[in-house]
Amino acid sequence: MLDTFAMAQLLKGDYRKTFEQIALYGDMSEIPEQFTEDRILNIYDLLVEAQENGKPVEKIIGPDLKQFCEEYFSPDEKGFWTKEIFKRIFRVCVIMLVVLLIDYAGYYAKDGTVSLQSASITGSPLLVGTLVAGAMLIIGRIMREKLMFRNSKVKPILYYIVMLLIFVLGIGFGTVWADKIGIEIGMLPVLLICGGYCVVYLLVTLLGRYQRFGNFKDPEKPSREEKAEKKAFGQEISLRAEMINSAKEMEKRYRKLKRKNEKKGKPEYTMEDFTKLINKETNLKGYKAVFIAVPTIASMWVLFSVAADENIRLAVFVAGVFAVIMFFAWRFIWNVCKEVFVAQRMVIEECESRGIDIAEYVLQMEKSE
Amino acid sequence: MEDTQLMKGILEGCVLAVIAKKETYGYEILTCMEQVGFDNLGEGTLYPVLTRLDKNGYISCRKAKSPLGPIRKYYSITRSGQERLEAFKESYKKISQSTNRILFEENEKNGMGEGETMLC
Structure with missing residues (x-):
């Protein structure tokens, strides 16, 4: 992950302020990190050179920062968001499976035997709380996108703190709520649903790659x-x-x-x-x-x-x-x-x-x- | 901006032509385009064009440290990019000739001033 605060510190005046805003937009957008990092590094290079040559910031980003950010960080691939949603569900499923595996090992270590059919994940409410926090974070980020250009005087660090608070509160409230209504996530449903989804997702992705590029490598993955x-x-x-x-x-x-x-x-x-x-x-x-x-x-x-x-x-x-x-x-x-x-x-x-x-x-x- | 739509189509070819001259990078392309009159072209417009050209295999991109420190993307034209540029030049020539004929030459023949058009 890029340390955009450190990067900004080496810029001055308008260049710094503009970079902070762009980095904040990129960091907090729902677009994947790899995608935004590349763009943040690119605009940083441009702003550093512009600063060195005394070229005004407007010559680089145009007169409207909001429009610039929207254009600059917009995915150019058709069906990007559909793919992204499936990818995120895959990640959630992988996390659920890892939790399941650790939990299963814990049960096994304790009793020497465990029935997948009857056992439920220890700390199910916490898991639900984390999922609730993740959803709240997405809503928070969308709200931030609407707010950040209206209040350009607000320091970027405040947005990061608010997001962290939203996440922590989301976990807290989500866990309490799930505990109150007694949510228990069974091991078998997790294994079947998440495991099944992961298998299907991987098969479709790998076959798609092979069809398009002739190999199974992810073309977006950096070397x-x-x-x-x-x-x-x-x-x-x-x-x-x-x-x-x-x-x-x-x-x-x-x-x-x-x-x-x-x-x-x-x-x-x-x-x-x-x-x-x-x-x-x-x-x-x-x-x-x-x-x-x-x-x-x-x-x-x-x-x-x-x-x-x-x-x-x-x-x-x-x-x-x-x-x-x-x-x-x-x-x-x-x-x-x-x-x-x-x-x-x-x-x-x-x-x-x-x-x-x-x-x-x-x-x-x-x-x- | 009134000429945005017109510019979008042409931009790709022009950027390709700039890169065809020598291996270059974002800031240099932006400055070069600015010098020839693309005044309001910002990085927000240029970067998606470069990404598109890269994805289509018309340009290749390598990353290296710039003299000032940051990681910089250097672009160079590929063989298919050269072909694409030649094709663009050809079609642009044809289109601009036809457009000029309609917009200006016909007007001159009919004694009309610039800006006044004769619709077919």
């Missing part, structure tokens, strides 16, 4: 190189944006520490002291150990606490699921932290190589902005 290139670009942009933020934050912190020392009558807090502190704080090796140790210890704790109930099989299963969830959650947190640390170190390195302190670095940066 591995393309994905890697996009990822590298995303990382570079995020790092550049993070360096700007980090430099400002570090400058504030440096001043604060300096003042603190002055108040206490301690010797002057120098840039050298601060560099040492940052180098110590951003020592990735130490953090890496913590990031590996915490999920491992947590999983072991879950394993032993469930095993205390004398059901070893269930304990291993629960600990395994827990470890997988923890792994992905911690990997996400690790990546975010790592970026901040790397950015901070790079700012320090750049200051050292230019022979300036952070305050000067921030000043130069603001001048160039």
Whole structure:
């Protein structure tokens, strides 16, 4: 996923505002990510070059931003939405099947046997709640499309927060409602309906592809190189944006520490002291150990606490699921932290190589902005 | 915009002609089109044209990093694109000749001014 906030940070004035609006429209439209990402990257390139050459934004997007977005993000393929609806139902079915599989494994681990005909999915209300939230999100996005051009002063981040709230509330209300009326989703119907749909969908899609292109490959799917290139670009942009933020934050912190020392009558807090502190704080090796140790210890704790109930099989299963969830959650947190640390170190390195302190670095940066 | 419909048909051929000259990218095509008089052509109109040409196999597209950093799409014409361009040139020539004859030459013969048309 593209970090459009970081991308916008490297643009100025009108170019930035326009890009933020376009990215918001693309990000939140119902059009698939791959489709919008390509277009967002393309308009970003154009706006960066226009900014460099001093070409007005209107020369790129025309006088009407709303009309531009509608034209720019409109799918050019006939029957696009019909295909898209079938594709989305397929995705929901796959998720349902994965939930079913995990749940079935859980039942099996607990009792050693489970009847598909009589068992229902644990947490059926939660599943219904998630589906309700998904539907609410689609309605929210349609509403947003109508609102965003009327209130161009509203910051894009607010729309993302509102969407997140809609999703969370949708899950909450949906779950409570489904629990209240006692919705139970049977395993067998899910297996038959979702499994059947997936088989039919895959067969039709693959045969269609073979008929049109002579092979089963998805022509829309980006190649591995393309994905890697996009990822590298995303990382570079995020790092550049993070360096700007980090430099400002570090400058504030440096001043604060300096003042603190002055108040206490301690010797002057120098840039050298601060560099040492940052180098110590951003020592990735130490953090890496913590990031590996915490999920491992947590999983072991879950394993032993469930095993205390004398059901070893269930304990291993629960600990395994827990470890997988923890792994992905911690990997996400690790990546975010790592970026901040790397950015901070790079700012320090750049200051050292230019022979300036952070305050000067921030000043130069603001001048160039 | 009064000339939108007219432009849509011609645009594809013109964009193809721009790409035929050398491998190029969105901003350059837009600037080139602007310089020859397509003033109000924005990326919102150009990008769908490029996507259509790409999907039909008339142009090929490669992605590379631009000198300023972002990932850029570079377009070049394919063999079938060349053929399509030649066909477009031919048909445009014929249509424009006939159109000019109706719109302007007939008027001149009948001593009418520009803008006044003689309907058949």
